[in-house]
Amino acid sequence: MFAGQTVIITGASSGLGRQLARDLASCGARCVLHGRQEAELEETATICKEVGGETLTVIGDVTQPEDCGALVEAAVNKFGRVDIYLSNAGLSMWAPFEEVKDLNIFRRLMEVNYLGAVHGMHHALPYLKKSRGQFAAIASIQSRMGVPSHTGYVASKHALEGFCEALRYDLEGTGINVLTVHPHWIRGTRLRTNACSADGSLVGDARRSHTSESISAEECSLAVLEALRRRDRELVVPAKLRLVPWLKLFWPSLLRRKVRGKISGQGDTE
Numbered sequence: 216m217f218a219g220q221t222v223i224i225t226g227a228s229s230g231l232g233r234q235l236a237r238d239l240a241s242c243g244a245r246c247v248l249h250g251r252q253e254a255e256l257e258e259t260a261t262i263c264k265e266v267g268g269e270t271l272t273v274i275g276d277v278t279q280p281e282d283c284g285a286l287v288e289a290a291v292n293k294f295g296r297v298d299i300y301l302s303n304a305g306l307s308m309w310a311p312f313e314e315v316k317d318l319n320i321f322r323r324l325m326e327v328n329y330l331g332a333v334h335g336m337h338h339a340l341p342y343l344k345k346s347r348g349q350f351a352a353i354a355s356i357q358s359r360m361g362v363p364s365h366t367g368y369v370a371s372k373h374a375l376e377g378f379c380e381a382l383r384y385d386l387e388g389t390g391i392n393v394l395t396v397h398p399h400w401i402r403g404t405r406l407r408t409n410a411c412s413a414d415g416s417l418v419g420d421a422r423r424s425h426t427s428e429s430i431s432a433e434e435c436s437l438a439v440l441e442a443l444r445r446r447d448r449e450l451v452v453p454a455k456l457r458l459v460p461w462l463k464l465f466w467p468s469l470l471r472r473k474v475r476g477k478i479s480g481q482g483d484t485e
C-alpha cells in the first residue's frame with residue numbers, strides 16, 4: 216500500500232521516527248525526514264536508502280509554523296504530493312510538579328507535542344485532501360491517563376488527543392483519515408535522556424532502565440504501519456492497554472495503584 220506514497224515523518228532523527236522511516240521506506244514509500252539534527256537525519260536517510268527507499272531530509276523545528284510550512288513545501292516540490300503526515304516529534308519530562316523550577320518546561324512541552332502537530336497538519340491539509348491521505352499523530356497512553364512526575368507531558372498528550380478527536384469531525388467528507396497512536400513505554404529511544412528535568416536541563420542517563428513490559432520501536436512501528444493500512448482511527452500498543460479508560464471509569468483505585476507501582480517500583484517512564 217505504501218509503494219510510491221509520500222510520507223512526511225517528523226522526529227525522524229531517532230527512536231520511533233527513525234524506525235517508522237525505515238519500515239515505510241522498505242515498503243516503497245518516499246520518506247520526507249524532518250528534525251533539527253542534520254547528522255542524525257542523514258543517518259536515518261542512509262538506513263532508508265539501504266532498504267531501497269527514496270528520501271528527502273528537511274531540517275526544522277516543529278514549534279515554528281514556518282518550518283512546518285517549509286517542510287510540506289519541500290515534500291511537494293520533490294515528490295509532488297503528500298499521502299501521509301506522521302506527526303511523531305516529541306519531548307518528555309521527569310519532575311514532580313512541586314519541584315519544577317522552570318515553568319517554561321510546560322510551554323515547551325505544549326509547543327513540541329501539541330502545537331508541533333497542529334502546525335504540521337495545518338500546512339499538510341490541502342495536500343492530504345487532494346490525496347485523500349492520512350494524518351497520524353503519535354500520542355501516548357499518557358494522553359488517556361495521568362502518570363507521576365509527568366504533568367506537562369501528560370497535559371500536552373491529552374491536548375493532542377483532543378485535537379485529533381475534534382479534527383475528525385471537521386474532516387468528515389474529505390476522505391482524510393486521522394489516526395492517533397497510543398504507545399506504552401518504548402525501548403531504545405532518546406525520549407528519556409532528552410526529557411526535561413525540574414530545572415529545565417536534560418534528564419540524561421539518570422533514569423533507570425525500562426522494564427520487560429516496555430515495547431520495542433520495531434514492534435510499535437509495525438503496529439503503526441498495520442493501522443495505516445487499515446486506515447484505523449486509533450491504535451493502542453500493546454492492545455491490553457485499551458482497558459485503561461475502563462479501569463479509570465470502573466476501578467480507578469486499581470489503575471492508580473498499578474501506575475504508582477510501575478513508576479516507583481521499577482522506574483519506568485517515557
Ligand SMILES: NC(=O)c1ccc[n+]([C@@H]2O[C@H](COP(=O)([O-])OP(=O)(O)OC[C@H]3O[C@@H](n4cnc5c(N)ncnc54)[C@H](OP(=O)(O)O)[C@@H]3O)[C@@H](O)[C@H]2O)c1
Pocket residue numbers: 225226227228229230231232249250251252253255275276277278303304305306327353354355356397398399400401402404405406407409484485
Ligand atoms: N519512548 C517512549 O516510551 C514513548 C511512549 C509513548 C509515546 N512516545 C512518543 O513517541 C514519539 C517519538 O519519541 P521517541 O520515543 O522516539 O523519542 P526520541 O528518540 O527522543 O525522538 C524524538 C524525536 O523528536 C524530535 N524533536 C524533538 N523536538 C523537536 C522539535 N522542536 N522540532 C523537530 N523535531 C523535534 C527529535 O529530533 P531532533 O532532536 O533532531 O529535533 C527526535 O527525532 C514522541 O511523540 C513520544 O512522545 C514515546
